[in-house]
Amino acid sequence: MQKFDWSDRRHPCHWNSGSGDAGFWVPDRAEIVTQFFTRYLFFALAVIYFSTLESVPPVLFSIEQLFMALGVYFALNTWFFFQALRGVTLQYIRGAMSADLVIVSLCVIHDPNLIPPSAMAFLMVLLGNGMRYGMRLFAEVLGGAILGMAVSFAFRYRMGGFEISAGDVFFGVFWVFLALYAFILMGRIEGQRSQLDYRSRFDTLTGLLNRHGLLAAADTVFNKADEGSPATVLFADLNQFKMVNDRYGHGVGDRVLAEFAQIFNESVEMGVCGRWGGDEFVAILPMRSELAMKQIFERIEARTQAWSQSNGLPMGVSLGVSYAPQDGQDLMTLLSVADIHLYQNKSLQPDEAKTQSFYRNLVDEPEAS
Structure with a gap:
């Protein structure tokens, strides 16, 4: 195959x-x-x-x-x-x-x-x-x-x-x-x-795949995600992004999205990266061990925090992960599992990071332009 x-x-x-x-x-x-x-x-x-x-x-x-x-x-x-x-x-x-x-x-x-x-x-x-x-x-x-x-x-x-x-x-x-x-x-x-x-x-703001591109790419990946070629899905959600938009304006919000997209894309190193919609990003990767994913998490969080401090803008990120084929065989199922893990991680962060409800419908999320 x-x-x-x-x-x-x-x-x-x-x-x-x-x-x-x-x-x-x-x-x-x-x-x-x-x-x-x-x-x-x-x-x-x-x-x-x-x-x-x-x-x-x-x-x-x-x-x-x-x-x-x-x-x-x-x-x-x-x-x-x-x-x-x-x-x-x-x-x-x-x-x-x-x-x-x-x-x-x-x-x-x-x-x-x-x-x-x-x-x-x-x-x-x-x-x-x-x-x-x-x-x-x-x-x-x-x-x-x-x-x-x-x-x-x-x-x-x-x-x-x-x-x-x-x-x-x-x-x-x-x-x-x-x-x-x-x-x-x-x-x-x-x-x-x-x-x-x-x-x-492709998303015009970040240069990453948009939702349509991610879904079509996922069809190719997960059709081949058998025991011989499993895959990993990484789901990222920016914290306090609505507050950035409200306080500093949409121009600054766009800058935050573009900067995080670069951090996210470079940190995962290999795979298919895209903007799922709004302040949510998805990466479809080859199978990664828990240790390797922990290192990716730490790399994304460290670079995000460094950028936030150097630019004086509040930008944090919550991350979740799921694995194919054990967690699912399609992107929507895998994102649902990763979303649960993401909010479990977000619950461990300070209260001000909790800006969205736990229950959401991924299909109805706003799509990136």
């Missing part, structure tokens, strides 16, 4: 960073079905198109052999389809794209028309694959499509008896410019999509 990468603090819900920084966007089930339906549609159009021909230029295959190649493509496409429904990986994406490029190249090579309409299928491959998975794979399929075009027309001119015409040159130049324009446009769309994805998952 693949383990969660605790060193990667980016939320892995939509973006798969399976090979370092060269990740890809993972499409949902509807997009997968749409993409493979388009492939089947291309297969059907190719069969219909070449069925109307009595023969094809015998460059590499006869028309019967070309139909056999299309049959192999259909079988490969079906296999990739079922694999994609089980889980999209970079290997399967590249395999399906390679199959697309090879079969389109064979169709262009054996197209009897002087300006082969089948060459437009390269654009289908480029847009259908590249615009789904991100710029890295878009660049790969663009390079593959240009290479496929060059090889296809080289075979046509060299072995198929075709001659270069003005129409071929215009078509080639038009295709290259259109592909490059799509690449530039996709780069801008990708940038906007990355910004939207970041804003939907």
Whole structure:
């Protein structure tokens, strides 16, 4: 079983960073079905198109052999389809794209028309694959499509008896410019999509994951939190934060939140950190012993107290912890357990730290912006 990468603090819900920084966007089930339906549609159009021909230029295959190649493509496409429904990986994406490029190249090579309409299928491959998975794979399929075009027309001119015409040159130049324009446009769309994805998952004030990002990251972690890869949840709640807001204003309150977020993030060292809402913070960590958690508690409390004293602002913190899978298998259950431990710890602190009721509904807590 693949383990969660605790060193990667980016939320892995939509973006798969399976090979370092060269990740890809993972499409949902509807997009997968749409993409493979388009492939089947291309297969059907190719069969219909070449069925109307009595023969094809015998460059590499006869028309019967070309139909056999299309049959192999259909079988490969079906296999990739079922694999994609089980889980999209970079290997399967590249395999399906390679199959697309090879079969389109064979169709262009054996197209009897002087300006082969089948060459437009390269654009289908480029847009259908590249615009789904991100710029890295878009660049790969663009390079593959240009290479496929060059090889296809080289075979046509060299072995198929075709001659270069003005129409071929215009078509080639038009295709290259259109592909490059799509690449530039996709780069801008990708940038906007990355910004939207970041804003939907990260808290703008602290730079940590927001509640949505934490919940989605937790799905990945706790799906793998078996006996071989347990996890720890740390819950932090600032004391007297409402008093800081009331006395010094929301600007100072925001500063306190931002400073504590940095302390919290640096103190846990490894894991997924986020702002749950208001003055509450959550960290999802690899399994830690009680001694290790005590050291983390002491580090957070010491740095919080030092910052409070040096800045003349009252900032204290209460902490609670829970463990997966023994305390629960989902983030909400684990937070409820950690919340109980948090208030047990808070009850040992001075009375002025007790600013909130013991009973709360975690689902209804205010969400961080």
